[in-house]
Amino acid sequence: MFKGVNSPVITILKDDGTIDYANMEQHMNHLVEAGLNGLLFLGSLGEFYAFSDAERRALIDCAVKTIAGRTQVVIGVGNTAEDEVVRLAAYAAEAGADALNIVSPYYFGLPAAAAVDYFERIANAVELPIMLYNFPDRTGSDLSPEIVREIAQRCPTITGIKDTVDNISHTRRICQAVKPVRPDFSVLSGFDEYYIVNRISGGDGVLCGLTNVVPELFVKMHSAYENGDIAAAVKCAEQIAGLMRIYAVTPLFITGMKAAVRAAGLPISTYTRAPGTVLTEAEDREIRAILADRTVS
Template sequence: MFRGVYVASITILDENGDFDLMKMAAHIDNLINNGVDGILFLGSTGEFYSFSIEQKKKFASFAVNAVNKRVKVLIGTGSTNINEVIEMSKYSKEIGADGVTIVSPYYFGPSESAAEQYFGKIAQSVDIPIMLYNFPARTGTELSAEVVLNLAKKYHNIVSLKDTVDNISHTRKVIQKVKSIRSDFTVLSGFDEYYVLNRLSGGDGVLCALANVDPKLFVSLHKAYENKDSVTIEKCAKKISVLMNLYECTDLFVTGIKAAVKINGLDISTFTNPPGVKITEGQFDIVKKIVDEVRAIV
């Protein structure tokens, strides 16, 4: 169901921390016009952790309307409060989203049994396709291949996994186990630079933040892989390798992504909700050097 190039969209805010919906609409149009297959709103890159459920509903409704069925829409509904997850997931269904992305419980990392019960309760409570979101660096625990397999067996509306792990072996194990019994189940890499390895392992694409900065780059890589164009694959991979440095040049990586979007032509504020802090001139210069280095690769 969810295949190809998906963008973990930024949430554009003004300097007061309010949604900048005009700039957000322009950003959405740019992503779609450059050929992405879908957009995730209110994921980690979208600062889901910093908004109230009322703010999330307002923004999700705007996003679905702005996309207007041109590409697939996923809404991040993860929370430490399972009742809020269910409420937000039901709301996403009501407004016409194509699916929801739910990060595994964080702070108190659950056991495998507890994770299965958690996602199972959600799956039984909502009628919308669910993408599991495995991000152990942030949640403290990993959704094992066995947990994903068990959930895929039991619940037809659990249809996909975003695997944000710096370990392609984990992704490969999930792909091999789950697709043997659910060929329709899709696995997307949450690490931008693992697109090719994901596909070689039998996966279905990428859901990443750097596509905010250069959506055409990731779409070109996807098309090149589909067409077995090794020259273009290598060129795109080199550019992505450089862009990966954006994750390390600001206090919170989201701020660096926003700065790169700004440098590439959309005049937005780089304001990021706390714990994000204001970008410094030095950090902005580093972001610009990274973007310029990518542009120089021919």
């Protein structure tokens, strides 16, 4: 269900911290028109952890209305409270979203059996297809290939995973564990520079932050790979490798990604809710310099 190049959309805020819906709509339209395969709202890059329930619901409504069926809309409904996950999932379904993205329980990590039970309960309680979200650097626990295989076998409506692990062998092992028992199960990498190696490993693509900045570059890479033009795909991948430096410029990468979107041409505020910090002039210059030199890795 989840294929190609997908974007975890930033949540654009005004300087006063409220959601900037005008620029959000413009940004969404750009991503759709660039040809991305799907858009995720309220993921990590979308600052899901920082918004009230009312703000999340309003953003879901805006996203579904703006996208209007032109590409896949996935809603992040992760929460530390299971009933809140189910409630927001029900709202997303009613609003017209296509699928859900659910991060593993965080703060206290779950052992393997409890993780499987957790996702099975949610799958039985919600209407939409589910993409697992594995981000052990943030959750403190890992959805191992063995756990993902068990979930995939027990839960037919769980149809994919975003594997945000900076080790492609982890993603490869998920593909090798799950694809034989669930060929329809999608495996996406959460790191931008892993597109080609993800595909070689049997995966289905990426769901990654730089698609906010250079969506056309990702679409070009995906199209080249699909058409067997590996040399062209590699040239795009080389540029993406250089752009990966943006993630390290600011203390919280979300702020840096907003600065990169602004540098790419959308006149937005780079305000990020706590624990984000204020973008400095030096950081802004560095990000602009990285964007100006896309071939250096």
